[in-house]
Amino acid sequence: MGGQLRMSRSIRQSTRFPIGEIVGVIAVGLSGLLFAQLDMPLLQSLMAQALILSFLAFGIGYLIRMTGWVSFGHAGPFGLGAYGVALAFSGPGPAPEVMLLLIIPGVTLLYFLVGLVVSRLEGIGFAMLTLALGQGLFVAATKFRAVTGGSDGIAVSLPRRLFGLTTDLLQQPHGMLVFALSFLLIVYVFLRLFERSHLGRLTVAIRENEERARFLGYRTRALRAAVYGISCGIASIGGVLFGLYQGFVSPDVLTWGMSGSGLIMAILGGSSFLWGPIVGAIVFFFTREWLTENTDHWLAILGIALIVIMVLWPKGLSGGVERLLARLRTGSGPVPVELRRKAA
Amino acid sequence: MLTNTLNGLVYGSLLFVLSSGLVLVYGLRRVVNFSHGALYMLGAYIGYSIALRYGFTAGVLAGGLALGLVGIILDLVVFRNLSDRNPLVTVIVTFGVFLVLEDIVKSVWGTQNYTLDPPAALSGVVEIGGNPFPAYRLFIIGASFIMAMILAIWLKFGRTGLFVRAASFDPSVAAMCGVRTDLLGPAVVGLGAAFAGFSGIIAAPFLSLHPAMGSEILVLSFIVSVIGGLGSFGGAFLSAMLLGQIQAFGTVYMPELAALLPYLLMSLILVWRPQGLSGRAA
Amino acid sequence: MTALLQCRNISKSYGGVHALQGVDLKIEPGRVHGLIGPNGAGKSTFIDVVSGRTRGSGTVILGDVDISSLPPDKRRRLGLSRSFQRTSIFPAMTVRSQLELAATWVDDDNTADLVDMFSLHAVLDEHAEEISYGQQRLVDLALALVGMPRVLLLDEPAAGLSAGDSHSLTDHLLEIARRWNVAVLLVEHDMDVIFKVCNVLTVLETGRLLIEGPPDAVRSDPKVIQAYFGSTA
Numbered sequence: 001m002g003g004q005l006r007m008s009r010s011i012r013q014s015t016r017f018p019i020g021e022i023v024g025v026i027a028v029g030l031s032g033l034l035f036a037q038l039d040m041p042l043l044q045s046l047m048a049q050a051l052i053l054s055f056l057a058f059g060i061g062y063l064i065r066m067t068g069w070v071s072f073g074h075a076g077p078f079g080l081g082a083y084g085v086a087l088a089f090s091g092p093g094p095a096p097e098v099m100l101l102l103i104i105p106g107v108t109l110l111y112f113l114v115g116l117v118v119s120r121l122e123g124i125g126f127a128m129l130t131l132a133l134g135q136g137l138f139v140a141a142t143k144f145r146a147v148t149g150g151s152d153g154i155a156v157s158l159p160r161r162l163f164g165l166t167t168d169l170l171q172q173p174h175g176m177l178v179f180a181l182s183f184l185l186i187v188y189v190f191l192r193l194f195e196r197s198h199l200g201r202l203t204v205a206i207r208e209n210e211e212r213a214r215f216l217g218y219r220t221r222a223l224r225a226a227v228y229g230i231s232c233g234i235a236s237i238g239g240v241l242f243g244l245y246q247g248f249v250s251p252d253v254l255t256w257g258m259s260g261s262g263l264i265m266a267i268l269g270g271s272s273f274l275w276g277p278i279v280g281a282i283v284f285f286f287t288r289e290w291l292t293e294n295t296d297h298w299l300a301i302l303g304i305a306l307i308v309i310m311v312l313w314p315k316g317l318s319g320g321v322e323r324l325l326a327r328l329r330t331g332s333g334p335v336p337v338e339l340r341r342k343a344a
Numbered sequence: 345m346l347t348n349t350l351n352g353l354v355y356g357s358l359l360f361v362l363s364s365g366l367v368l369v370y371g372l373r374r375v376v377n378f379s380h381g382a383l384y385m386l387g388a389y390i391g392y393s394i395a396l397r398y399g400f401t402a403g404v405l406a407g408g409l410a411l412g413l414v415g416i417i418l419d420l421v422v423f424r425n426l427s428d429r430n431p432l433v434t435v436i437v438t439f440g441v442f443l444v445l446e447d448i449v450k451s452v453w454g455t456q457n458y459t460l461d462p463p464a465a466l467s468g469v470v471e472i473g474g475n476p477f478p479a480y481r482l483f484i485i486g487a488s489f490i491m492a493m494i495l496a497i498w499l500k501f502g503r504t505g506l507f508v509r510a511a512s513f514d515p516s517v518a519a520m521c522g523v524r525t526d527l528l529g530p531a532v533v534g535l536g537a538a539f540a541g542f543s544g545i546i547a548a549p550f551l552s553l554h555p556a557m558g559s560e561i562l563v564l565s566f567i568v569s570v571i572g573g574l575g576s577f578g579g580a581f582l583s584a585m586l587l588g589q590i591q592a593f594g595t596v597y598m599p600e601l602a603a604l605l606p607y608l609l610m611s612l613i614l615v616w617r618p619q620g621l622s623g624r625a626a
Numbered sequence: 627m628t629a630l631l632q633c634r635n636i637s638k639s640y641g642g643v644h645a646l647q648g649v650d651l652k653i654e655p656g657r658v659h660g661l662i663g664p665n666g667a668g669k670s671t672f673i674d675v676v677s678g679r680t681r682g683s684g685t686v687i688l689g690d691v692d693i694s695s696l697p698p699d700k701r702r703r704l705g706l707s708r709s710f711q712r713t714s715i716f717p718a719m720t721v722r723s724q725l726e727l728a729a730t731w732v733d734d735d736n737t738a739d740l741v742d743m744f745s746l747h748a749v750l751d752e753h754a755e756e757i758s759y760g761q762q763r764l765v766d767l768a769l770a771l772v773g774m775p776r777v778l779l780l781d782e783p784a785a786g787l788s789a790g791d792s793h794s795l796t797d798h799l800l801e802i803a804r805r806w807n808v809a810v811l812l813v814e815h816d817m818d819v820i821f822k823v824c825n826v827l828t829v830l831e832t833g834r835l836l837i838e839g840p841p842d843a844v845r846s847d848p849k850v851i852q853a854y855f856g857s858t859a
Binding site: 198201202205209212213214215216217218219220 | 679699702703708710714715716717718719723727730770773
């Protein structure tokens with residue numbers, strides 16, 4: 001009778017305990033807290049906005065990393081999060097806290113269902129479809145004035161208290177900075193845990209050879225749809241924070257310029273590391289702030305930057321870091337490369 | 345009723361000519377050109393400027409030919425060099441090209457709307473079924489029909505057309521049979537771009553010119569392609585006609601919802617048949 | 627002994643081309659059933675339809691369950707497994723992790739036995755794209771065997787293997803069928819492998835079942851010779 005692969009247990013030991021990453025997460029969290037104590041409201045506000053946008057990039061980048069799919073319409077879930085917040089506080093109906101808690105799972109579920117339908121398309125068809133869906137939401141937001149206020153948008157009337165706590169910190173730079181950063185780190189940790197779980201590894205395997213995964217007994221479409229749903233849920237968190245911080249939501253949040261910017265941030269950051277898109281978003285945001293002050297040809301520069309990055313450094317910033325780390329490792333590693341090569 | 349159908353034909357034929365440019369490029373290069381809408385827009389603006397000075401015919405020619413040139417450059421510089429990479433890389437690059445072109449249009453022509461009057465010969469009105477119908481719109485239908493015919497005949501009977509169809513099935517085998525795939529690329533992409541340019545300038549007297557026209561039409565042509573099935577001319581024709589009719593009747597009977605109808609249709613078709621009307625099943 | 631896998635009236639057409647027309651086949655546990663025929667006879671198509679990769683018509687019954695309309699993943703979970711003519715593995719994953727991936731849901735984790743059988747110890751922690759072609763074919767086969775499937779459909783497992791590797795492959799196949807009581811369907815062009823290993827042969831020609839019987843009877847049947855060589859001379 002078959003025996004157990006004893007080594008399979010030893011695998012869990014050989015996956016290194018990520019000391020470096022844990023230290024990194026704690027370090028980032030602490031520096032954020034420290035930064036928030038300083039008296040630099042302008043810089044803090046910019047950073048808060050950058051972090052909010054990074055959720056958009058994070059969602060896009062996560063999808064690319066896990067499935068290889070590219071979404072050109074991620075402003076959709078982002079915008080849904082923002083409008084969700086606005087409507088939670090303005091419309092009649094259940095308490096704002098209840099509505100708030102429902103937005104992100106709601107968006108995730110919605111896009112999971114979309115993903116089930118859409119996962120039958122190949123990569124390019126998927127990309128086109130996401131663009132069209134994103135644009136559809138934009139058109140809907142402009143048309144349904146009664147609900148969304150049309151092109152004029154809606155104000156977000158933040159209640160004084162939420163979940164028993166005062167909310168004025170949410171609209172202050174240092175407050176939102178800490179809030180956004182905390183959420184970002186929490187999401188990051190969760191996604192990392194998922195990646196290292198069986199389901200996470202299965203998702204990556206599906207990316208490599210979906211057919212064989214199916215013939216090994218796995219329902220691949222549902223998993224891909226789930227990852228798509230999660231990536232949209234991540235974007236919607238950013239949308240919620242956006243609505244809370246800006247205090248105002250308009251269809252600008254759903255334009256394909258927004259989707260395009262998110263894509264550029266994700267590509268700039270690269271998906272070699274999970275945190276790549278976040279760094280890309282921050283770099284992009286500050287570069288854009290600087291550029292829009294100095295030139296009108298913001299769009300052309302963006303386009304050229306995108307072209308150059310895709311051609312020369314498709315793996316983005318995190319790819320560069322990956323290469324650097326690899327070089328450092330082989331440079332100082334004890335085992336010479338030749339010995340590791342097997343005789344064919 | 346008849347007027348609406350005719351208006352639908354106008355929209356539909358414009359959409360078809362534009363989308364066939366997308367299909368051409370996809371068929372050969374297996375890439376969706378995300379800058380296609382910008383090509384349409386650029387053709388309209390270039391044609392507009394030339395038409396103001398040298399007349400409408402010159403404008404049409406300029407719009408089409410200039411964009412044909414842009415298409416050739418696009419193929420030589422972008423598509424050919426990236427053909428060994430993941431197609432999504434090329435797609436993202438074309439998105440970058442779109443942004444650059446949109447910026448060029450805004451810089452050269454500004455952000456205001458422009459209108460172009462149809463040429464005197466076609467600016468009249470024709471009696472159809474007891475109702476007046478602008479003659480220029482009939483011209484749009486006619487011109488699109490002619491372009492579609494030329495394309496169909498070229499693909500079906502022309503030698504180069506045969507090569508295009510062969511190369512879109514299997515580029516390496518086609519190359520081994522002596523098809524000059526390196527010449528074919530620029531020719532096909534150039535033609536696709538020229539079609540985009542032509543439809544842009546021809547549409548100009550019908551729809552006005554504004555910097556957002558590129559992205560609007562791009563999404564519509566995507567919807568046409570997705571509904572029709574990527575890579576299928578027949579599918580593009582059917583869905584373009586269908587969308588045209590929906591647009592025409594929708595703006596009359598359901599003005600609030602009309603803009604959303606294409607998206608609804610696309611969602612329904614995808615749930616029912618993800619490969620589109622005429623696409624090959626996954 | 628009752629057949630474990632019963633395929634009835636399996637047909638598949640591509641437009642006007644009839645790749646398969648009404649093929650019946652039964653496979654019994656512990657036996658190796660060979661499926662042979664000239665090129666274009668429909669052998670791979672048969673496996674594709676029975677495994678659920680392609681939609682065809684006809685009935686497929688596994689044990690006492692009709693699996694004809696089930697997707698491939700459900701068929702696998704019920705015990706119908708297959709290998710692939712063109713090696714289909716996970717290139718960037720290590721051998722170990724893909725075997726583990728295949729074993730996650732199984733009741734009977736036989737991965738250690740498979741590693742022993744195919745001598746994959748040395749390459750367990752190599753990325754699959756870095757090992758030799760022969761070893762990749764073995765990984766492809768091993769993936770199909772994780773969890774002790776009841777039925778195994780093999781699509782030209784010896785394709786591209788050296789003589790020595792083919793030789794050990796036949797030994798493995800015999801062992802799998804007899805020791806593990808698996809019902810094996812073997813599509814092969816390599817006649818050495820076929821005649822060494824198979825208990826019964828089915829011959830297909832242009833989509834139809836030509837003859838079925840024990841190997842010696844089949845190889846000397848005039849219809850078969852005609853199909854392969856074009857004449858009985």
